[in-house]
Structure formats: structure tokens, C-alpha cells
Amino acid sequence: xxxxxxxxxxxxxxxxxxxxxxxxxxxxxxxxxxxxxxxxxxxxxxxxxxxxxxxxxxxxxxxxxxxxxxxxxxxxxxxxxxxxxxxxxxxxxxxxxxxxxxxxxxxxxxxxxxxxxx
Amino acid sequence: xxxxxxxxxxxxxxxxxxxxxxxxxxxxxxxxxxxxxxxxxxxxxxxxxxxxxxxxxxxxxxxxxxxxxxxxxxxxxxxxxxxxxxxxxxxxxxxxxxxxxxxxxxxxxxxxxxxxxxxxxxxxxxxxxxxxxxxxxxxxxxxxxxxxxxxxxxxxxxxxxxxxxxxxxxxxxxxxxxxxxxxxxxxxxxxxxxxxxxxxxxxxxxxxxxxxxxxxxxxxxxxxxxxxxxxxxxxxxxxxxxxxxxxxxxxxxxxxxxxxxxxxxxxxxxxxxxxxxxxxxxxxxxxxxxxxxxxxxxxxxxxxxxxxxxxxxxxxxxxxxxxxxxxxxxxxxxxxxxxxxxxxxxxxxxxxxxxxxxxxxxxxxxxxxxxxxxxxxxxxxxxxxxxxxxxxxxxxxxxxxxxxxxxxxxxxxxxxx
Numbered sequence: 266x267x268x269x270x271x272x273x274x275x276x277x278x279x280x281x282x283x284x285x286x287x288x289x290x291x292x293x294x295x296x297x298x299x300x301x302x303x304x305x306x307x308x309x310x311x312x313x314x315x316x317x318x319x320x321x322x323x324x325x326x327x328x329x330x331x332x333x334x335x336x337x338x339x340x341x342x343x344x345x346x347x348x349x350x351x352x353x354x355x356x357x358x359x360x361x362x363x364x365x366x367x368x369x370x371x372x373x374x375x376x377x378x379x380x381x382x383x
Numbered sequence: 384x385x386x387x388x389x390x391x392x393x394x395x396x397x398x399x400x401x402x403x404x405x406x407x408x409x410x411x412x413x414x415x416x417x418x419x420x421x422x423x424x425x426x427x428x429x430x431x432x433x434x435x436x437x438x439x440x441x442x443x444x445x446x447x448x449x450x451x452x453x454x455x456x457x458x459x460x461x462x463x464x465x466x467x468x469x470x471x472x473x474x475x476x477x478x479x480x481x482x483x484x485x486x487x488x489x490x491x492x493x494x495x496x497x498x499x500x501x502x503x504x505x506x507x508x509x510x511x512x513x514x515x516x517x518x519x520x521x522x523x524x525x526x527x528x529x530x531x532x533x534x535x536x537x538x539x540x541x542x543x544x545x546x547x548x549x550x551x552x553x554x555x556x557x558x559x560x561x562x563x564x565x566x567x568x569x570x571x572x573x574x575x576x577x578x579x580x581x582x583x584x585x586x587x588x589x590x591x592x593x594x595x596x597x598x599x600x601x602x603x604x605x606x607x608x609x610x611x612x613x614x615x616x617x618x619x620x621x622x623x624x625x626x627x628x629x630x631x632x633x634x635x636x637x638x639x640x641x642x643x644x645x646x647x648x649x650x651x652x653x654x655x656x657x658x659x660x661x662x663x664x665x666x667x668x669x670x671x672x673x674x675x676x677x678x679x680x681x682x683x684x685x686x687x688x689x690x691x692x693x694x695x696x697x698x699x700x701x702x703x704x705x706x707x708x709x710x711x712x713x714x715x716x717x718x719x720x721x722x723x724x725x726x727x728x729x730x731x732x733x734x735x736x737x738x739x740x741x742x743x744x745x746x747x748x749x750x751x752x753x754x755x756x757x758x759x760x761x762x763x764x765x766x767x768x769x770x771x772x773x774x775x776x777x778x779x780x781x782x783x784x785x786x787x788x789x790x791x792x793x794x795x796x797x798x799x800x
Contacts, residue, residue, distance in 0.1 A: 274493040277569040297638035310427045311635050314793060328638060364641035374641075376495075 269365040269374040270342045283340055283377055284357060291336040293369035298329050305329075332369050341371060427634060427786070434783035441779050444772025445521040453524055456769040462762035463745045468522035470741040471774045473590065474734050475515030475781075476550065477612065480587040481620020482508035483557060485650065487580040490564075491573055496649040499642050503631060503788075503795040504624050505561045505576070510784045511623075512554050514777040521773045542593040549586030556582055565792075587612055594744065601679040602744040607668060614660050615736075621654035622707075622729035627785060629723035634786070635794040639719065651716030654726070658708045665704075681747045685761055686739065694739050703732025 269292075272283045280289065296319055300306050303322060306315070306329050316322065319331030344350050354360050357377050365374035448456035459466040486504035489497030520526045529547070538544040556579030563572035591612030594603035625647055632639055639647075672683045686695045707725035714721040748758035766774075788795070 271495060273495055275495050275498065277490060277493060277573045279570075297640075298636040299638055300636055308424055309636060310425065310790060311793075318793075363645070366640045366642050367638075 266344055266373070267371040268342050268344055268362075269368070269371050270340050270377070271374060272377045273379070280338070280340075284342070286353070287340040287342050289338055290341045290370070292339050292341070292371060294333045294335075294337055295367040295369060296331050296333050297325075297367060300329055301327050303329055337368075339368070339371075342375065344375075427790070431783065431786050434779055434786060437779035438776055438783055441772045441774075441776025444769055445776055448521065448769035448773070453522075456767060458765050458767040458770060460762070460764070462748055463742065463764040465741050465745060466764055467738060467742075467766040467770050468518055468773055470738040471734075471777055472515045472519040472522065473741065474737040475511045475518065475777060476587065476590065477616045477733075477737065478619045478623050479508045479512040479515065479557075480553075480583045480613075481616040481618065482511065482623055483553070483579055483583045483620070484617050485620040485624050485653075487576055488653075490560075490569075491576045491580060494649075496642075496645050499646040500624050500628060500650060502561075502564055502792070503628060504620070505557060505564060506788050506792065506795060507623065507627055507785065508620075509554065509557050509561060510781055510788070512550065512557070513784070514780045516550075516554075517780055518773055518777040521776075542589055542596060545589050546586060546593060549582055549589060553579055553582035553586050584613065587616055594740075599749050600744050601676050602672075602682040602747070607664070611661075611664050611668075614657060614664065615733075618654060618657035618661055618729075619733050621650050621657060622726040622733070625650055625654065625722050625726035626730050629719060629726075630785070631789050631794055634789045637794055644717075644719065647719055647722060648716040651711050651714075651722045651725075654729075655708060655711040655716070658704050658711070658729075662704055662708070665700075676752070678747045678752050681751065681761070682743050685746055686743050689761070691739055691743055694735050698732045698735040699739060702728045703736055704729075 267290075270283050270287045282289070296315060298306060298309070298311070298315065300309065302324055306312050309315075315331065318335065319333045322329065322331040324330075342353075344353065353375075359378035361376040361378060363374050363376060365371060453459075457466065457468070482504045485497065486501045486508065488494050489499075489501045490505070523529050533544065533547050537548070556575050560572050560575035560579055563569070563575060588609040591609035594600070595605055595608035597603055628643075628647060669683060669687070672679045685691050707729050710721050710725040710728075716722055742764055746761045746764070748755075748762055750758040
């Protein structure tokens with residue numbers, strides 16, 4: 266399973282890898298809007314931009330959503346088993362698993378709370 | 384008798400039912416109308432139209448004041464020369480500085496939880512400083528001359544010269560930072576954000592010093608106000624960004640994702656901390672003031688038991704600090720709707736906080752202490768129609784530009800987080 270990986274602080278001057286296992290991938294952001302149907306969405310002021318900026322527009326969980334055309338670069342890590350997750354935690358110390366910003370390829374984020382021993 | 388009891392029960396039931404239904408229907412209807420208007424439908428344009436009309440009406444009022452002369456149009460006097468326009472200017476620049484600090488926590492210091500609100504915070508800091516400058520433009524009798532002499536004849540020992548200059552520099556840095564954020568050049572945006580933060584803190588603490596360095600006004604005098612202004616700015620910035628982020632998401636119908644929820648939670652907690660700091664500072668201002676000079680005691684009396692008691696106890700303390708603090712504390716910042724409610728109360732009340740700070744500092748005449756008979760009572764000030772119209776213009780500029788910004792910048796999405 267693909268996880269977005271990050272720390273509690275981010276560098277804005279350069280794209281720093283939060284850990285040695287992380288790889289930078291291009292992810293597809295999902296653009297959710299809080300209306301129930303695509304028909305309802307047509308009456309909204311954001312509809313044209315939303316249609317133009319995305320593809321695969323659909324209804325999902327009582328909301329409308331599309332895959333945004335503009336990809337975003339994120340540091341990600343592939344974790345396949347609980348053992349792998351635990352060994353990752355042993356290596357980096359406390360981690361928090363949280364919902365990430367919604368992407369097509371990943372929906373969870375691992376936030377490293379600080380280097381082990383700190 | 385039986386009929387009377389029956390009738391009285393019936394009447395009270397009807398009254399109860401009526402009150403309940405009035406309350407629930409009024410509140411529910413008001414809320415659903417608000418959400419309906421903000422729900423990204425075509426009514427957005429109606430709101431925008433209303434906003435533009437308000438700006439137009441306010442500006443016309445301001446130009447009319449310019450035409451007939453400020454001394455006739457405004458309620459300020461020799462005794463109270465700083466009125467609602469100065470307090471509104473302070474309201475806007477305090478908010479702007481606070482938004483700048485909130486954005487800098489994320490964008491300059493790299494705290495991840497503050498990152499999702501950065502773009503909107505920087506944009507709003509420019510909007511609010513512009514609104515502040517607009518209001519002060521109509522307060523100064525000759526703003527063009529002021530701008531000219533600010534450059535060709537700088538008064539380096541004047542706090543007010545420093546205020547104008549530093550806020551000008553601050554505004555420039557914030558605009559450039561916003562441009563670089565839009566261009567996705569975060570390295571340069573960070574440098575300009577840091578420069579904006581330094582200029583903003585310098586400008587804002589200097590604004591506090593304008594009041595704090597006035598020997599003649601005991602209510603203000605002392606090192607307290609520069610510190611208070613910075614703490615208060617951060618509190619205002621937190622409340623404002625929560626308020627406008629909630630509204631922004633209603634307009635674009637976007638689902639608030641987890642990072643944004645985390646961000647608002649972090650901002651809410653910071654806001655709660657700053658409310659506590661302001662409460663602490665206010666309590667000590669009162670305690671130390673009550674053993675101060677007679678003028679200060681007189682001003683504090685007016686604030687706590689005199690003509691400004693309602694403003695102080697109900698608006699400032701209750702609506703502005705205590706109730707929002709309880710709301711934040713009970714929801715732990717995790718309920719966005721509650722945080723919005725608390726922030727809306729704060730934004731409303733902070734306006735009066737600034738008004739009281741400015742006006743109460745002048746109501747005790749400077750000759751009061753000398754026992755001059757003509758100055759035995761408190762000086763009075765009531766804002767005039769023209770002054771209120773300038774305030775309305777400032778508020779209209781903020782609301783309209785916010786709405787335009789949400790549409791033009793697509794809900795201020797940030798990919799940094």
C-alpha cells in the first residue's frame with residue numbers, strides 16, 4: 266500500500282526526502298465537492314473550472330469528485346505488511362498514520378514525529 | 384375557574400410553542416439562508432453585487448465627507464481627535480499582521496500543520512491592509528501630501544512616520560510573497576514572507592508605541608501596548624483565518640480534507656492560547672491601572688462601570704474572549720463549525736475592542752487632573768454618518784475582495800502540504 270510520507274516540518278526551499286526509503290512520485294489529487302449529483306453541480310459557480318481542471322468526473326459517497334489533471338509531487342513509501350510498518354517505526358521513532366489529502370494513488374499519510382532518540 | 388386554568392395553560396403552551404418555533408425557525412432559516420447563499424450557487428454573484436454596492440455607497444459617503452470638509456463631516460473634536468476611523472484602521476492592520484504571522488508559522492518556519500491555510504492567509508493579509516489604508520486615506524485631511532512628504536522629508540523621530548513607512552514596506556513584501564506563491568516559487572516566497580513578517584512585527588509594535596509613547600494619555604502610556612498589539616494581532620489573525628476558511632469552503636463546496644482539518648485545529652488551539660494571553664494582559668492592565676494616576680483610574684472607571692461598560696463587558700470580554708474561549712475549549716478545536724462560530728464572534732467583537740482602546744484613551748480630558756472646571760467631565764464622541772460610511776467601505780472592500788479571491792484563486796488551494 267502506498268503512503269504519503271512527511272515530517273512535522275517541511276522545507277520550502279528544497280524538496281527534502283523525509284526518510285531514506287521515500288521516493289518522490291507524481292500523484293493525482295482528487296477534487297471532492299460537497300454536492301450530491303453531477304446535475305446539482307452544474308448550477309455552481311465552480312462547475313466550469315472543476316470540469317476543465319479534472320477528468321473522470323463522477324458521483325461518490327454522496328459527493329461529486331474528479332481526478333485533477335494537474336499532478337502533484339509527493340514523497341511516498343510502499344508498505345506491504347504490518348511487520349514492515351513496525352520495523353519502519355522502530356527505525357524512525359514515533360509515527361502518526363493519518364488520512365492524507367485525497368489522491369487517486371494514496372489516501373493515507375505517515376507523519377514521522379521526530380528522529381528516534383530525540 | 385376551570386376554564387381560566389385551562390385557558391392559562393393553553394396560553395402558556397402556545398407561548399412556549401411560539402417561542403420555540405420562532406427560535407428554531409428563525410435560527411434554522413437564517414443559517415440555511417446563509418449557507419444557501421454561500422453554497423457556490425449563482426447567489427454568489429448576488430452577494431458580490433451587494434458587496435460592490437456597499438463599497439460604492441461607502442466610497443461615495445467618504446468622498447462627500449472630503450467635499451464638505453472633514454471637520455464638518457466627522458465627529459472628532461480637539462478633545463477626541465482620533466475616532467472610529469483610526470480604530471477601524473487599527474482593526475484592519477492588526478488583522479493583517481496577525482494573518483501574516485499565522486502564514487509565517489507555516490510558510491517561513493515550515494510547521495506543516497499551518498501550511499494549508501498559508502495561501503489564503505497571505506491573500507487576506509493584503510486585502511485587510513488595503514482596507515486599512517483605504518480607511519486611513521479618508522481620515523487624513525491631505526493623504527497625497529502625506530505620501531509625498533513621507534519620502535522627501537522623513538521624520539525619523541516620529542512613530543507615525545515609521546508606521547506609514549514600515550506598513551508600506553510590509554505591504555510590498557506580502558504582495559511579492561503572494562505572487563511567488565502563485566508562481567509556485569516557494570524559495571523566494573519564503574524569503575519575502577520572512578521579510579514581510581519582520582516588517583509587519585516592526586510596523587505593528589511601532590503602532591502600539593504610537594499610543595504607548597504618549598505621556599499625556601495615561602491610559603495608553605507605557606511599554607504595555609507594543610506587546611499587547613502583537614499578541615492581539617496573532618489572536619485576530621487566528622480568528623480571521625478560521626472565519627474566512629470556513630466561508631471559503633462553503634463557497635466552493637469543497638470537502639475539507641484531513642490536512643485542512645488538522646490545520647484549523649492547530650489554528651484554533653493557537654487562538655485559544657492567545658485569548659488566554661489577552662485575558663491575562665487585560666486583567667493586569669486593569670489591576671495596575673487602578674493604582675495608577677487619577678486620569679487612568681477615571682478612564683478605567685468609564686470602561687468598567689461608565690458609558691463603555693457594555694462595550695467592555697458584553698462585547699469585548701463576553702463575546703470577544705470568554706465565550707469563544709469556552710467554545711474552543713469544549714470542542715478542542717476539532718469541530719470546524721464551532722470554531723467558525725467562535726471566530727465569527729471574535730471578529731465582530733475585536734472591532735469594538737479596537738474602538739474602545741482608541742476612544743477610551745482620550746475621553747479623560749488632559750486638563751482633568753488640574754481641576755479645570757470646563758474639563759471636569761468626560762469628553763464625548765459619537766461617530767457620524769460619514770465616518771460610518773468610510774468604515775462600511777473598508778468592510779465592503781474586505782468582503783468583496785475575499786469573494787473575488789475565492790473565485791479567481793480557486794479556493795486558494797495549496798499543494799505545499
